[in-house]
Structure formats: C-alpha cells, structure tokens
Amino acid sequence: MEFLDYFSNVFTAYHLALLIGGTFAGIILGALPGLSPTMSVALLIPFTFHMKPESGLILLGAMYTATVAGGAISAILVNVPGAPANIATAMDGHRMAKLGKAKQALHYCFISSFVGGIFGVIILIFFTPPLARLSLEFGTTELFWIAILGITIIATIDSKSVVKGLLSGLFGLMLATIGDNPVLGVERFVFTDHLEGGVNIVVGLIGLFAMPQVLNLMEKYYSDKNAVLSSKGDSSLMQSFRFVFGKVKALSIGSFVGSLIGIIPGAGGQIAGLVAYDQTKKVSRNQSNYGKGEPEGIIAAESANNSMVGPSLIPLLTLSIPGSPTAAVLLGGLLIHGIFPGHEIFVSENTAPVVWTFIDSLILAQIFMLIIGLFLSRHSGWIMKVPDNYMAVSILVLAVFGTYSIGNSYSDVIIMVVLGTIMFFASKAGFSAVPVVLGIILGPIAENNFLLGKLIGGARYGDDWMIYFTTGTINVTLIVICISSIAYGLYSNRKSKRSA
Amino acid sequence: MKFMKITKIALLAVTSLMFMHAQADYPDKPIGVMVAYGPGGATDFQARIATLASGKEALIGQPIYILNKPGAGGRTGWNWFASEASKDGYMLAAYNVPHFIAQSIVFDTAYNINTLEPLGNWGADPAVLIVNKDSPFNTVADLLAHADANPGAVTISGAGKFVGHHIAFLQFAKASGRDLTYIPAKGGVDALRLVKAGEVSAGFNNLSDSARSAADLKILAVADLTRHSYLPDVPTLMESGVDVDDSSVNFRGLMVPAGTPQDVIDFLASKTPDMFNDKKTQGKMKSTNSPARVMTRDEVIAMWNERQAYLTDLLAGLQ
C-alpha cells in the first residue's frame, strides 16, 4: 500500500494545476487530427526540463493519459483518428456520429477510457514484479507471432471483400519495407531521396485517413445537402454510464487485452485497440453490427487504449524497456531528470517518492480525463456543424502541420499527400485504409523479428532454425491463437455468406 | 616615443573595435542544433544538456534550440544538414562518430568528413561487452572459450549495422579470430533487451545504458583505451587479451556544414569547449549518467581523420 503514502505529494496547488492543465491540453492536442500522443509528449519534454522531476513527470503522465483518450474525439467527429490507437474507435464511432449519436459515442468513449485506464494503473501498482518478468518472456520469436496474429485480422477488418482486405494489408506491409532497415543494414525501394526515411507510421496514418476525408468533403461539397444532423435519442449522462457498465464483456476484453499488449515491449498500444476490437467482435452476438455504429466496438477499443498506458510503464520503469512508442519518449523524460529505471526504482530513497507520486498522479489524471472529457463532449456538437469547406481546409492544414512536426521533414508532407490521394481513389474501388495502416505498423515488427529470430536460431540450431520459432510456451500458445483466429474468421465468413 | 605609443593604442582600439564588431554581428538570433535522432534519445537529451549554457554572454550569447530530424539511422538528418541547411552559422548539428563516418563509407550520402566542420566534442560513450546476469560467462576468456568449442554459436547483439556497437563487434571478432554471430537489433534499447532476456550470448552496448542496468547484467569489458571512471573495476578489452582500441567509442559533439564563414567557425570553435565545460552542464551530465569528454575543434579534426582511415580499412574487409 506504499502508493497511498505519496498521494499528498500530488495534492499541492502546483501539481493539481499541472495535472488539470496537462489533461486539458492533452485532450485538445489529441483531438487535433495529426498530433499523436507520442508527438505531444515529445513536444512537452523540453518544457519539463527545468521543472522538478516529479512535476515534470506528472505533466508528462497527464499528457500521455489524456492524448490517448483525446484522439477518439477527432476519430468520432471527423473520422480522422488522432493516433493509430484510435483507428478502431473511428470505425464505429464515426458511424454513430453520422447516425446523430455523436454525444453518446463520446460519452461511451471517455467512460470506457476511464475504466480501462484505472484498470491499467491498478495493474501497474500491484502486479509490476511478476509482469516485468513476463514482459521479458516476450522475445524475438514471440513478437514475430504477435505480428502474425495482427496480420490475421487484416483480411476481415473493415472491408467486405476478403481479397481487397488482404490486398490493402499487403500494400501496407510493402510500404513498411521502404527505406532503411537497421537489421539488414540496407536501403530498399528508395527511388527518390524523399523516401529515404521510409513511411513513418503516423505519417501513413494521417495520409490514409485525413487526406481522403479532405478530398471527400471537397468532392461532395455541392452534391451533399450539408444537412445539420439532429441528435437522436439524446440520452443523459447517467444512461451512458449505465450502458457502458452493462457491457461487461467488451469492457473486460478491452481492459485485459490492452494491459497485456501494454507490457509487451515495443508492440505498443498502436495495435491494442484493433486487437481488442477484433476479439470483442468475434465473441459478440451482434457481429454484423460492427462497423455500422456498434457501441461495443468503441467500448472495447477505448478501454484497451487506456488500459495499455499503465502496463506500458512496467517494462519501462523496471527494465528500461519501453512498452509503447510514447513510453520510449517518456524514458528520455526520466533520464533527463536522473531517474534511472531499475528494479530498485520503487524502493530506492531517491527515486521512490518521484515514481510513486507519478503513479498516483496517473490515477488522478484518469479522473480528470473523465470529467474534462465528458464536459467537452457536451460542447463538441458544433464541430459537426462546421461547414464542409471550412472543415476540409482545417483538417488539411492540421494534417500538414502534424506530419511536418513529426520529423521536421518536408519529405514526410509529400509522402502524406501522395499516399492520401492514392487512398482516396482506392477507397472508391472498395479498398479500406484500416488494413493498410495495420500493415505499416506490423510489417517491420514481423520482418525484423523474423530476421533476428532466424539469425539467433541459426546460431543455436544451425539449419533447423525454425525450432526457435516453434518452441516455448508463449510461442506455441500464440501459434494456436493464430490458427484458431484464421479458422474462426473463415467459419464466420461462410456462415454470414450463407445467411445473407 | 609618445607618437609610437599613441599609434599603438589607436591600432589596438581599432582592431578590438573591429573584433567586437564581428562579434556583435554574429550571433544575433537563436541558433539551431539539428539532432539526427528522435526526441528522448541519448543524443537528443545530451545535446540539450550540453548546450544549456549557450545563452551566457561570455559564451555564445544566444540560446540554442534543438531540431530533431530522425530517420534512416541518422542519415535523413545528416543528409539534410550537409545539402540543405543554411551555412551562416545559425544551424549546427550534433554528430555521432563513428556512425556518420561509417555510413558515409557504406552508403551514398551527401555528407562525409570533408563536407562537415567540427566545433567541439562534449561526450564519449564507449561500447561495453555485456552478458546476462545469469550467464555462465564471467570474463572475456570464458566467452572466447565457449566460442572455440562452438564456432558461430556465440551471438552478440548491437544497435543495428554500421554503428559503434557493430564496429566494436567487427574489431572484437577480427582481433580474437573467433567465429561469432552479430545480431543487429533495431536500436540500442532492443539490443539491451536481447541480452536481458537471455536471447543472445552477449552484447555490445552503450556504457551509460549498461551501467544503469547493473542489476540485470554483467559487464565484462570496455572497448576503450583506458578504464572508465563509472566502472573502475571493469577491464578494457586490451587488458582482457583482445586487441581492440577506441575506434568504436561513440563521440558526440557539434559541427557546421563546410562552407560556413571561417570567422563564424573560429568563433564557435573557441566558445563550444567552454560551453560544454560549464559547471551546471557538467553537473547535469553527471547526474544523468552521460559520460562527458570535452575536446577542441583541432582534437576532433584529428580524431575524425583517424577514424575515416581506420573504418575505410575495416569496412572494406567486409565486402
């Protein structure tokens, strides 16, 4: 119960102001299309430089928590996910908004984010030592199988045709091979200097989601009636709470999958939302509603996103191994203040007060995130009423800004625009952006870990390097899950075809 | 006599005025430092610490801001720096030796030691040979004995190809004459994870990161000429009987593109060592476990040339 001793450190006027300010700014920044959580935390690090360690960390932690949830706002209202984590939210959230239920969608999103977030921090407080060991068990081959598991959901996620889904996914995997590969030490498919840095995940995300949306709004400007959506079935806050807490299955799958993916080094919350969404969909009774505005989809995806935050700090704080890209930036924030991750970080006299204060502030950050988020949902209806021409150009400018600021790179802007324009025309022919992004995220994980595993396996077993991939409890478990995921996908596909 | 004295004073005044004029002109706005790695990485935060004191009037007299241009192991940033950055002294960059020199030899890059002008060096992070804390190896000799018995089965991780760790591995394999396997992970953190999880037999990694993780690791040797003050009990590779010098040490410092006016280079080169030696900066370097080593422009030029010659030779052997 050590964490209780340090709550008083958080309850100072300065720290509370930092927490509220950080949470508020985080939700706003997260909601801007183009600004990902990793970006926001990175932008903030120079500011924390001159603060005391615990103050700096409180601000960064609040930011991390809030941007992950804030990304859902733009996903729901304008169909542009703020981060890869919010892709799954966009699939059902935006369709709910189109049906006039934007407010409910936002309510569900923040409430389930809160539930998942608290669950994640509790995991962080009580189960760090055993989970740190578990996190090390996820090695090269395990990460390879996790990437394969992610790839198995590509075919069926967000597209009617399996062939087109797979094609989009493979296109994403191909995009991911462009540029430098550190494991091979080569540059591939660099036809022009602009491609040297490859296709960054967030650049791809902005291009594939924001640009088609911009072009869509322009194309349909005269033909669409730009109807102001009346909100239907305006439910109260209490009803939203009751609804979300009634969806025990979606909430628990989301929180559990999110936490598990959080502790896996490097896999990142990027896929937590999508994997949880897919799992919840598979066990759901109203599968056919997914992708058409099913609230369960939002609940699963958002609880997974935020439950990932706490556990992603477990390998970071104990082993100096970040569990998500944002955690990797946080590592820099810790080191700058001379807080060195290690097993003794929770007990050492120098670091314990800072770390426990930080963790306690994460609990409060969840609460503030919920309050501020629900408050903002009440007042975000006007975004739906912004005329299409203003909306199109605002998304475009923010997308260009977000893309440029990731690597201060003009090449990224060009990649974003070209990719987005291609995606716009491809979506006309029935291709979806979701599997493409999934491909960009999973491609390097699959390829690099395959190559490393082959090298290590080769050194251990010679020509029988495959043994390295097929032995070990986690490997076998993952292979079984992969196979059953494919089998179940085929089965339900046939079943739905027969019933159609 | 008196006339001579007056002319002397007048001359002095004029020259000092001219000198002051040159100084008053530059710098008159904040100066950027391009870091070719992402925010939060070791190069990034060390660059922020090293340039903390730049605003002091006696030093550069202008604040320094950091511009991150990550991508392709640093090549994206350095290519941009050598070909597109302004050559007026308002855009500096952080260098990582041996990374950029090795890359300029292996890849078709816009930069090499002739298109860049060093200003000063702030840090030197040697590669260390590490094994898991549960590993049966306690010395370099143990590891080599195992390699003798099982050729090719000893795996050593490092942060990708053509970086300090890879150079250290190549030197180690060459000098020891053993058949070892290099495992190029995606970045230093991943390379460290492979060792901590026991997936590889050993690893080359940064001294600063490894010293922090002492609870999970055993550090067998330092790939430098002398022992390091952070790890006084750890022998160098040479002491352990493997003839590896300091060519893999990760030097970090500041540079400008070639073509920058000579007086600007001279001004910055005269100020940067003092800036790095600032008391607060050094204190912060120490508290963040960042090994400092301040070198002047001339020392860095000599070091660059030496590395260029050596690495051309070493990497040619790979083909």
Place this chain on the structure above:
Amino acid sequence: MAFIQIANQREVRNMNQYFKISTLIVTSLAAVLLFTSFEEVFNPSPWGENEDYLFPRFIAGGIAVLALLLWFERDDKGKPTNFMDLLPGLGLILAYIISMNTIGFYMASMIMFFAVIMIYKKPEETKDFWRVLLIKLSISTVFTLILYCLFTLMLQVRLPGGLFF
C-alpha cells in the same frame, strides 16, 4: 451546375469501367513490385549474400496472386468520382504543398484557407461579394493566428519559415 450533373451521369454509366481500371492498376502494381523485388537477383549487392529482398518478394508474390483473384470479384462495383468538383481542390493542395517551402507554413496556410473557402462556396454566398470576401479574409487570418499562437508560441514547433512569420 447543370454541367456537373451531366458529368455525374456519365460517371455513373462508367461505374463498371471504373472498377476494371482499378483492377488493372492493382495488377500492374503487382507486376512492378514483383519485378523490383527480384531486381537484386540480377544486380547482386556488393555486400554479398543476403536476404534483403526476401520479405518484399514474399509480399509482392501475395499481391500478385490476389490481383489475379481480384478479376473474379464481382460484388463491389466501386463508386464514381466527381472530378469536376475535386480538381480545383487537388490543384490547390498541390500549390499549397509547393509554396509552403518558399513562403512559409503560416503564409501558405492562410492563403490556402482563404482560397478553399472562396472557391468552394454555396450559391447564396455569391450575393454580396465584397462583404463575403472581407469576412472570409478575416476568418482566414484569425485561424492562422490561432495556429501560430498554439504551435509556434506555445509548443515552440519550428515550421518552414518564409515571409512574415
């Protein structure tokens, strides 16, 4: 407007054709990818043995197989594109991206914002031309100023500079 509607009708008629074009593009993309991923075999790298293109080759093979299957997909006909309304926007985006590097991010964004809301406008907005122009100009300026305060002053992001900012 009538002109656009005629164009739309023609597009509708061409829907099937549109789908065939997309299939054709995917197939040729697959061929190009397959070819480039095997290029290594014809021009071996000086660094000797490697599996550099193993993974891309595998993906390209998959794309090629699926591209052939795509010819037998019949359930999705694709949607028409309204090029008449889209082209001005695409042109503006191109100009925006190119001009960004010379006149600076904020200047380019302001001009872009103004140009888009001037070109894409509802018929009722054309009545009082100067009034609308003035209002839209001030909205563009305010929008850009907000961005400047948020990004440059508060977050201290460095964006491509140029005129004024």
